[in-house]
Amino acid sequence: MTGVDAAERGEELVRLAGVHFGYDHHAVLRGVDLSVCERDFIGVVGPSGSGKTTLLRLLLGTNKPQHGSITRKPGVAVGYVPQLETVNWNFPVTVAECVLMARKQRGLPWPSRTDKADIAAVLDRLGIGHLANRHIRELSGGQQQRMFIARALLRRPRLLLMDEPTSGVDVASRHDMLHLLTDLHAEGVAILITTHDLNGVASHLPRLVAVHGRIVAEGTPREVITPPVLEETFGAPMQVLEHLGMPVVLDVEGNLTRSGSS
Numbered sequence: 001m002t003g004v005d006a007a008e009r010g011e012e013l014v015r016l017a018g019v020h021f022g023y024d025h026h027a028v029l030r031g032v033d034l035s036v037c038e039r040d041f042i043g044v045v046g047p048s049g050s051g052k053t054t055l056l057r058l059l060l061g062t063n064k065p066q067h068g069s070i071t072r073k074p075g076v077a078v079g080y081v082p083q084l085e086t087v088n089w090n091f092p093v094t095v096a097e098c099v100l101m102a103r104k105q106r107g108l109p110w111p112s113r114t115d116k117a118d119i120a121a122v123l124d125r126l127g128i129g130h131l132a133n134r135h136i137r138e139l140s141g142g143q144q145q146r147m148f149i150a151r152a153l154l155r156r157p158r159l160l161l162m163d164e165p166t167s168g169v170d171v172a173s174r175h176d177m178l179h180l181l182t183d184l185h186a187e188g189v190a191i192l193i194t195t196h197d198l199n200g201v202a203s204h205l206p207r208l209v210a211v212h213g214r215i216v217a218e219g220t221p222r223e224v225i226t227p228p229v230l231e232e233t234f235g236a237p238m239q240v241l242e243h244l245g246m247p248v249v250l251d252v253e254g255n256l257t258r259s260g261s262s
């Protein structure tokens with residue numbers, strides 16, 4: 001990092017250096033150098049299958065690098081919010097029970113009084129306190145997303161990793177989600193999300209990482225949302241205009257695009 005970056009971004013929480021990772025010897029990410037710092041709010045963009053979720057799991061620690069190293073600041077709790085499509089919604093649990101899973105390592109199958117109070121507080125904070133006893137399947141997509149954020153927050157994370165927090169929700173819910181994440185960031189939580197939405201989400205974030213089997217570019221939206229970087233990342237030519245000081249991505253026909261894959 002440059003001196004300016006280091007001052008603005010704060011101390012490093014996790015650093016990947018020369019990381020390679022693949023499934024069954026099929027390489028997914030190669031030569032990844034990436035730092036996530038205490039004041040970061042990062043969006044990871046790239047087409048489907050480019051390695052975004054794999055990168056999140058490396059940062060979380062559930063994927064171990066085959067080459068290279070991952071250094072973590074000791075004692076940093078990391079919260080993870082999965083992509084909703086990957087969740088088994090038939091699992092017979094209520095919202096409160098699902099959130100309590102964040103504390104399962106404490107060994108008790110039932111919640112303590114402190115657990116109950118903490119769960120109620122975090123669900124209220126996320127505006128879903130009234131849904132605590134509902135089955136998880138009965139929630140809307142936006143509410144399910146909030147439930148997983150509640151579960152992640154119960155661990156009091158310094159770093160929150162979220163896979164596609166705005167996919168499949170309407171514009172108002174997307175707006176609410178970005179507000180919530182901005183508030184958490186202002187409270188001192190470092191945030192890294194993946195997104196396919198270049199115009200609605202990525203261009204509003206302070207820092208972006210473009211991924212396609214490797215890190216193609218990293219920096220501010222103005223540095224990353226450029227025709228050469230987008231073409232290298234998404235494999236398709238795109239135009240970039242500027243509107244109210246922010247980049248706006250259009251496909252070759254001049255239509256607004258959510259990502260290179262749509």
Ligand SMILES: Nc1ncnc2c1ncn2[C@@H]1O[C@H](COP(=O)(O)OP(=O)(O)OP(=O)(O)O)[C@@H](O)[C@H]1O
Nearest residue numbers: 023024028046047048049050051052053054055083
């Ligand atoms: N558990 C797994 N076993 C084998 N291959 C996997 C596994 N998870 C992911 N892959 C493969 O690794 C590649 C990268 O997947 P990853 O989920 O990281 O991509 P992504 O950028 O998050 O995609 P999307 O935007 O569709 O969520 C893909 O080719 C995928 O099929």
